Amino acid sequence: GMSTTSRKESNKVVVIGGGAAGMMAAGTAASLGAHVTLLEPNGKLGKKLFITGKGRCNVTNNCAGDEVLKNGPTNPRFLYGALAGFSPADAMAFFEEHGCQLKTERGNRVFPVSDRAFDVSAALERELRRLRVTLVRDRAVCVLTDETGAVRGVKGEKGTYPAQAVVLATGGVSYRGTGSTGEGHRIAAMLGHTVTPLTGSLVPLRADGCAELQGLSLRNVGLTVYENGKKIYTDFGELLFTHFGVSGPLVLSSSAHMRHFDKKSYRLELDLKPALDEQQLDKRLLSDFQKHANSDFCNALGELLPQKLIPAAVERSGIPPHEKVHDLTREQRAALRTLLKHWSIDVLSPMPVENAIITSGGVKVGEIDPKTMASKKVPGLYFAGEIIDVDAYTGGFNLQIAWATGKAAGEAAEEYLTEQ
Numbered sequence: 001g002m003s004t005t006s007r008k009e010s011n012k013v014v015v016i017g018g019g020a021a022g023m024m025a026a027g028t029a030a031s032l033g034a035h036v037t038l039l040e041p042n043g044k045l046g047k048k049l050f051i052t053g054k055g056r057c058n059v060t061n062n063c064a065g066d067e068v069l070k071n072g073p074t075n076p077r078f079l080y081g082a083l084a085g086f087s088p089a090d091a092m093a094f095f096e097e098h099g100c101q102l103k104t105e106r107g108n109r110v111f112p113v114s115d116r117a118f119d120v121s122a123a124l125e126r127e128l129r130r131l132r133v134t135l136v137r138d139r140a141v142c143v144l145t146d147e148t149g150a151v152r153g154v155k156g157e158k159g160t161y162p163a164q165a166v167v168l169a170t171g172g173v174s175y176r177g178t179g180s181t182g183e184g185h186r187i188a189a190m191l192g193h194t195v196t197p198l199t200g201s202l203v204p205l206r207a208d209g210c211a212e213l214q215g216l217s218l219r220n221v222g223l224t225v226y227e228n229g230k231k232i233y234t235d236f237g238e239l240l241f242t243h244f245g246v247s248g249p250l251v252l253s254s255s256a257h258m259r260h261f262d263k264k265s266y267r268l269e270l271d272l273k274p275a276l277d278e279q280q281l282d283k284r285l286l287s288d289f290q291k292h293a294n295s296d297f298c299n300a301l302g303e304l305l306p307q308k309l310i311p312a313a314v315e316r317s318g319i320p321p322h323e324k325v326h327d328l329t330r331e332q333r334a335a336l337r338t339l340l341k342h343w344s345i346d347v348l349s350p351m352p353v354e355n356a357i358i359t360s361g362g363v364k365v366g367e368i369d370p371k372t373m374a375s376k377k378v379p380g381l382y383f384a385g386e387i388i389d390v391d392a393y394t395g396g397f398n399l400q401i402a403w404a405t406g407k408a409a410g411e412a413a414e415e416y417l418t419e420q
């Protein structure tokens with residue numbers, strides 16, 4: 001790293017956590033002239049960037065800042081200032097200027113042109129190297145304060161790091177493999193902050209009647225979520241049956257809309273043939289049934305459904321498996337058609353938060369200044385990213401929140417140093 005004799009040794013920013021928000025905070029503070037140390041116990045920075053957008057990294061959403069707010073079910077108003085200061089357009093410009101070309105896909109989701117998450121983290125790492133940010137492989141244990149209660153450093157497992165400003169950017173408690181173990185929440189609580197209950201937001205779902213379909217992946221299906229019988233969300237994509245229920249991108253996205261398992265019941269309806277409307281599907285069934293007129297019903301569905309789904313479809317249709325296809329009535333065909341367009345799954349509960357991609361809950365927003373991300377309790381302490389009690393749906397919104405809060409925290413931390 002770089003050392004200067006012109007500044008006091010304590011005149012430093014320490015950023016705890018080398019994920020999206022932490023890297024953005026560290027780079028921002030350093031670009032404004034601060035002396036920055038980034039603490040990250042993982043050998044690799046931005047580990048979680050590699051699991052977003054199926055390894056392609058859904059960098060942001062190409063929309064106006066207020067669109068991002070509409071896609072954040074938890075405390076969206078808190079983010080107003082940060083997003084005004086660093087919008088999706090600003091985030092896109094930042095990555096393009098730093099050598100990562102971007103493209104926009106369905107749902108305004110933004111990805112690297114290369115489809116490689118690596119290019120996103122590499123752009124950030126190049127910037128940190130250029131700005132001489134000191135990277136230290138260490139896990140923070142606590143933030144040290146002086147007799148006035150202001151930040152004076154960070155104690156890690158391996159060493160102590162003097163600092164006048166600290167940015168806590170340790171993420172949520174989801175995806176333990178990427179190093180998010182909740183120590184940031186513990187550090188915040190030790191400093192007097194309130195941490196709201198942590199639950200999974202983008203999370204697989206437990207459901208009955210899925211075990212025999214375990215391992216089956218459906219590529220192009222429609223999904224509708226019903227809350228207490230009322231339709232609340234619909235989407236299209238890929239779903240996976242597991243031993244405990246359902247998962248896959250489609251399910252993870254939909255799970256963020258199921259926020260009240262304590263009070264409400266949820267049901268999923270799959271449209272197994274979204275490309276066909278009821279009439280077209282009826283024609284398709286008629287032609288398949290003509291081809292297999294002399295077969296047993298259970299042997300006539302091979303062209304229509306994946307092999308693994310057939311026994312369940314036969315059972316749910318209520319049609320005797322060995323009834324001859326030429327004997328099927330119009331009502332039986334209608335029952336099958338309805339089943340294929342409205343395959344029902346009762347959701348029992350979300351999986352535990354460790355299985356989630358995003359954590360809902362975190363440091364209470366009322367204790368953080370929304371313009372600067374500064375702690376209202378500890379002078380010199382700042383927050384960025386998922387540690388804060390904000391979260392959003394899929395589509396690049398969660399990373400946009402990380403970039404915007406990281407930028408705001410980095411700017412404010414540097415400004416605080418110059419005021420001291």
